[in-house]
Amino acid sequence: MSTIGLYQYGLYFLTTAGIYGIMALGLNLQWGLSGVFNLGIAGFFAVGAYTSAILTAAPTPDHWGGFALALPAGAIAAMLACAVLAVIVGAATIKLRSDYLAIATLGIAEVIRMVIKNEGEITGGVRGIAGIASPFDANDQLTTLALVLAALAVLFWLVERARISPWGRVLRAIRENEDGSRAAGKNVSRFRLEAFVVGSAFMGLAGAFYASFIGFISPEAFQPVYGTFLIWVMLIAGGSGNNVGVLVGTFLVWLVWSASSMLTDLLPAGMATQAGAIRIFLIGLMLQVILLARPEGLLPEKSPRLIGRKHKSRKPSSD
Amino acid sequence: MEFLQLTYNGLVLGSILALGAIGVTMIFGVLRFAHFAHGDLMTVGAYCTLTFVQTLHWPVWLAALPALALTAVLAVVLDQLFYRRLRRVAPVILLISSFATALMLRAGIQIIWGPGSEVFERGISIPWRVAGLVITPDSLKVLAGAALMVFFVHLFLSRTKMGKSMRAMSDNVDLARISGVPVKRVILVTWLFAGMLAAVAGILLGVNTRLIPTMGWNTLLPIFAAAILGGVGKPYGAILGGLLIGLAMNYSVLFMPSAYKLSVAFVIMIGVLILRPQGLLKGIKL
Numbered sequence: 001m002s003t004i005g006l007y008q009y010g011l012y013f014l015t016t017a018g019i020y021g022i023m024a025l026g027l028n029l030q031w032g033l034s035g036v037f038n039l040g041i042a043g044f045f046a047v048g049a050y051t052s053a054i055l056t057a058a059p060t061p062d063h064w065g066g067f068a069l070a071l072p073a074g075a076i077a078a079m080l081a082c083a084v085l086a087v088i089v090g091a092a093t094i095k096l097r098s099d100y101l102a103i104a105t106l107g108i109a110e111v112i113r114m115v116i117k118n119e120g121e122i123t124g125g126v127r128g129i130a131g132i133a134s135p136f137d138a139n140d141q142l143t144t145l146a147l148v149l150a151a152l153a154v155l156f157w158l159v160e161r162a163r164i165s166p167w168g169r170v171l172r173a174i175r176e177n178e179d180g181s182r183a184a185g186k187n188v189s190r191f192r193l194e195a196f197v198v199g200s201a202f203m204g205l206a207g208a209f210y211a212s213f214i215g216f217i218s219p220e221a222f223q224p225v226y227g228t229f230l231i232w233v234m235l236i237a238g239g240s241g242n243n244v245g246v247l248v249g250t251f252l253v254w255l256v257w258s259a260s261s262m263l264t265d266l267l268p269a270g271m272a273t274q275a276g277a278i279r280i281f282l283i284g285l286m287l288q289v290i291l292l293a294r295p296e297g298l299l300p301e302k303s304p305r306l307i308g309r310k311h312k313s314r315k316p317s318s319d
Numbered sequence: 320m321e322f323l324q325l326t327y328n329g330l331v332l333g334s335i336l337a338l339g340a341i342g343v344t345m346i347f348g349v350l351r352f353a354h355f356a357h358g359d360l361m362t363v364g365a366y367c368t369l370t371f372v373q374t375l376h377w378p379v380w381l382a383a384l385p386a387l388a389l390t391a392v393l394a395v396v397l398d399q400l401f402y403r404r405l406r407r408v409a410p411v412i413l414l415i416s417s418f419a420t421a422l423m424l425r426a427g428i429q430i431i432w433g434p435g436s437e438v439f440e441r442g443i444s445i446p447w448r449v450a451g452l453v454i455t456p457d458s459l460k461v462l463a464g465a466a467l468m469v470f471f472v473h474l475f476l477s478r479t480k481m482g483k484s485m486r487a488m489s490d491n492v493d494l495a496r497i498s499g500v501p502v503k504r505v506i507l508v509t510w511l512f513a514g515m516l517a518a519v520a521g522i523l524l525g526v527n528t529r530l531i532p533t534m535g536w537n538t539l540l541p542i543f544a545a546a547i548l549g550g551v552g553k554p555y556g557a558i559l560g561g562l563l564i565g566l567a568m569n570y571s572v573l574f575m576p577s578a579y580k581l582s583v584a585f586v587i588m589i590g591v592l593i594l595r596p597q598g599l600l601k602g603i604k605l
Contacts, residue, residue: 110540274429287419288423
């Protein structure tokens with residue numbers, strides 16, 4: 001690979017990792033902190049991507065929209081659309097046991113993909129939407145990377161603050177002991193819904209960045225494998241509940257996933273069609289091994305220190 | 320007339336869903352987790368059958384027998400490799416693990432058999448026309464196969480000690496445990512039972528249409544819907560739920576494009592979860 005090729009690849013790698021990082025932080029808010037099971041990440045990712053794409057793409061007769069708005073407008077709309085969707089989905093399902101929430105969110109993601117595929121007048125159908133404007137000048141990928149990383153940093157700071165705030169402590173309490181939290185007078189459903197909505201908005205933002213960065217979206221990009229499963233692997237590998245761990249996990253898993261494509265490129269030409277399947281098999285196996293060997297992840301969750309209180313070594317109390 | 324045809328098609332699809340849903344509901348009843356790899360277990364059963372059909376030129380019903388055994392054993396192996404070790408942790412971890420298993424099975428099928436579509440038997444079979452109904456020989460085979468299987472399931476659950484133990488555990492795990500139900504053996508048999516039924520469901524799905532690596536995954540959602548509608552943990556509820564979901568999915572084409580068939584199953588499932596979470600036959604309370 002030439003130096004320029006390497007530089008281009010590095011940009012692509014980091015930007016995509018950053019986009020995945022945003023989604024992983026959203027999932028950490030939902031599952032890591034609050035125990036809200038979301039198997040429909042791909043659906044929110046898709047809604048964010050399509051919302052932003054329809055608003056920011058150049059006008060076209062192929063599908064609805066094409067308002068050529070700037071990316072910030074698309075990104076805000078993407079987050080709002082996902083938040084609204086999450087309120088609707090959450091209102092119906094947030095009280096359910098994790099298993100049912102998982103089935104329901106997976107279902108909603110599949111329905112969203114079905115709508116995208118079949119409502120060609122709005123979404124371009126299977127042909128997708130092309131010509132989505134990048135935020136600044138075309139081909140200025142470095143700026144896109146900077147923008148994604150800046151957003152990631154801000155969101156990281158927000159989630160980290162949220163984690164140690166009273167709000168985050170309630171979420172963790174609910175995750176650990178729902179009945180106890182309810183007995184303490186907390187509105188369990190409301191807190192869980194809030195975490196679900198905010199996390200889903202993150203996923204929408206990631207979708208907006210993705211659409212703008214790649215410049216083209218189609219339903220294929222939002223299959224559960226890429227849109228949902230990889231992010232779960234990132235979260236669990238890094239350490240569910242630990243924001244730093246989640247980012248480390250995102251980076252490492254994306255590295256392994258990308259490297260595995262280089263490995264399968266070495267396969268004989270006759271096996272080229274199997275390459276994708278081999279990669280998916282391996283990433284599935286990797287998750288199984290992590291679950292069995294180190295379910296807490298690379299950087300396990302730590303109890304947050306409380307804001308505004310210095311931690312002195314506690315003296316053993318006498319009561 | 321169209322309504323009658325849709326009813327027939329709905330029963331054919333529903334009987335396939337029912338077989339898948341019995342397995343899902345029993346796994347949930349006994350082990351308390353939603354088995355996301357169940358659809359892909361169906362696909363494995365179908366493709367194993369295909370191999371015997373293609374290499375040994377056996378008829379489908381004969382090829383199905385070793386495929387049933389292989390799928391049942393695979394279900395036990397998956398349990399021993401992955402699920403058994405995670406049982407002490409939260410059930411939700413089992414769910415994540417089964418999602419990974421689902422992907423691995425599907426990827427494995429693509430690696431071994433390729434991503435294209437296959438059929439058990441080539442050639443055209445002429446459909447019969449009975450009172451305005453179009454009935455293909457294949458769809459009759461599906462109905463017959465499913466009915467036979469449901470009959471066996473009924474005998475097993477109502478006449479054998481193991482079948483009764485399974486239902487007892489599904490009703491109340493703790494009560495079953497203290498009544499001396501051999502928990503480990505019941506878990507083993509549950510996997511054999513669910514694996515076999517999944518294989519039959521997959522084979523019948525392949526007979527009815529064709530085989531593609533995603534065929535099982537694509538039916539997972541209606542199968543979950545059927546299990547939830549019937550009452551989770553209730554095998555007879557799963558049969559009823561499967562038939563109702565199959566009918567609803569087919570009737571939906573009267574009102575909306577057929578591309579949205581799947582969403583009907585989903586909407587019913589959400590509706591049941593909100594309005595009557597214990598399902599029709601009073602399954603496990605949420």
